[in-house]
Amino acid sequence: MRLAIVGGGSAGWMTAVYLDRTLNGTNGPKRVQITVIESPKIDRIGVGEATVPTILKTLQDMGISEKEFMSEADATFKQAIKFVDWNKGRDSNAYYHCFDRYQTSGRDNFSLRWALSGRDKPFAYTVSAQPYICDQNRAPKRPSDKEYQGRLPYAYHMDAEKFAEFLAKTGVERGIAHISDTVTDVNTDPKGIRSVVLEHGGEMAFDFFIDCTGFARLLMSQLPGYGIRSFSDKLLCDRAVAIQVPHDPEHPEILSSTESTAVENGWIWNISLQSRKGYGYVYSSAHCSDEDAETRLRSFIGPRSESVAARRLSFQSGVLKNPWVGNCVAVGLSAGFVEPMESTGIYFVEYAARMFAELFPIFGNNLLLQSRFNELIHSRYDEVLDFIVAHYVLSDRDDTAFWKEARKQEKATEKLQDLLKIWQHKMVSASDFANSHQLFGHLNYEYCVYGSNYLPDKIRIHQSHNGAIVNKAIQTAVQSFSECLPRNSEYFSSKSPGNED
Structure with missing residues (x-):
């Protein structure tokens, strides 16, 4: 053929x-x-x-060397997305959507235990070591680890x-x-x-x-x-402006997560590659002009963006x-x-x-x-649409016309609306998702739903005096990973990243 x-x-x-x-x-x-x-x-x-963890198997199926790919594509590791300023009036204005989730062999009730606790510690830090590792800008593997095998699950920035x-x-x-x-x-x-x-x-x-x-x-x-x-009836954003800048000499660390920061008329991404940083403002053209979006992005980046050309994109x-x-x-x-x-x-x-x-x-x-x-x-496409819309409708931002419109419940599909109603009476669980091809299942939704403080009504008003839940397995993992995993800057300065030995 x-x-x-x-x-x-x-x-x-x-x-x-x-x-x-x-x-x-x-x-x-x-x-x-x-x-x-x-x-x-x-x-x-x-x-x-930025990618999701499925890319590892795809590259392996293609017969691609991880070491060669990362070198040629200026790639770094991605272990999570950090959502900043998507909610207001919180002790913590950021939450992680991680690729790792601690699970027990029996019934997993960590989300319920966290909800019934004082919730002093964000949900992600209770069920995964990855937020701690991302905060430390550490790689998910050591240079001596085999290709496509890490101590923690990962994808790539490239x-x-x-x-x-x-x-x-x-x-x-x-x-x-x-x-x-x-x-x-x-x-x-x-x-x-x-x-x-x-x-x-x-x-x-x-x-x-x-x-x-x-x-x-x-x-x-x-x-x-x-x-x-x-x-377009579900999502308002239809434009993006992107700028690529060298690493800041004063803050050269390579991030372990994609950062998504909510701003007036959309959100800004921040991605670290080996040789540079990539920023982009995803926005609604109905609420923001192209010129204003570029000005806002340059203000977000700072002086490093002044002499760098911006690239404007529109998408359907x-x-x-x-x-x-x-x-x-x-x-x-x-x-x-x-x-x-x-x-x-x-x-x-x-x-x-x-x-x-x-x-x-x-x-x-x-x-x-x-x-x-x-x-x-x-x-x-439908299931990805639901997950992305969920981030908007679960946000409690209402400071601009964009956010007032983006977070309306009618933006959610009937399926997503049904799930949100169910989660007013129970915690998110595997039974909510039955498709074997599902990219985003209950473990992904947990990070988004609980990161947005969306809880059953009877739990939301519950005030526990028990303090933060302690997951000893996570504490042990954090200590171990902090000792054995290098910082990204150390990993990529190594002479043998992705060593197959």
Whole structure:
């Protein structure tokens, strides 16, 4: 089969390398001939610098060395997201969404015990060592640990453009064809897409196409049934302005978490890479002009941003009604986007590539495969939408028109509203989520729900005099990790990060 991926970047090259590895293997003839057509005239978006822990398995499945990847992509470790100023009037105005959660072998009642305590200590610090490790800017592993194996679960922060370049180099070395040319026309037939016309290369026909052209959706927009199921009624933010700056010499530490700080008309991300910092303001264009957003971001960063150019981005929150039509599948931004908050941009590429490989039409294309793929993709976008909206509706900020609108209960889907009602009578638990493909389950919601101080009414008014709950297992883990795990600055100054010994 001849397969063309139109559009490069991290989405196109991740898909190409993943499919080549999983469908063709490492030995023998290639049953799927993969070609990436990438326009030299179109800049890569270059954002999506944070990931979720699924990326480790994806990179391993692609046969990528962690040491090489981290070096080439300027990558660092991500162990959590720290939400700052998302709530007001609290002793602690920040909470962590960690990748680690202490669990007992029997019934897990730590959340209830914490709720019934004096709640002097934030929930995350009661059930995980990771907040302490993040506060100390420590790595989740030692330089001598094996690749993709840490003492604590982790994902990565990375330079998305460098990551795409690394994957492109890897893909070409493995025999993936790379055409640097611009698609000027798309020819369709009853089966889908017959061919594409290139500016310099003329007409080229393939058996199957993958659209990785971003919001342009160059291929998908030509097919029947094209349309977008918008999430704009649930999410207000539709713009971002990003600035990259060198590390502050006075504060050179590399953060172990993504920081998300709520501000007047949205929120600001702060991400540490090995060589620089990345900042971005995600905001609502209905409440803030592009110029004001850039001014606010520069004020947040400080003097280091004065001589650095900003990059402005707009995004559409929603998903294609049919991500797979005929002989064409959309992956990445072409398929859809929710919001940058929980770092799911690259995850959606991972998931789509994985599901397409599983449903690959080796015996011929049919509507059953398409229907199943579309159902799976929609399910993932819907559950990510719920989790992101939950952060807004659970916030108690009401200091601006943006926050008054963003936190309205009607912004939540019926499913999320039902969960919030249930959690007024019980604690969050595994029975609330039944999908085996779920990215964000009860352990993730606990951090968001309890970090926002959303508790059953009868517990909310409960005032315990027992003080903070003590989890001795966490105390022991914190002491052990603090002694054996290096700070990020030490890890990345080591001569052998990611050593496989």
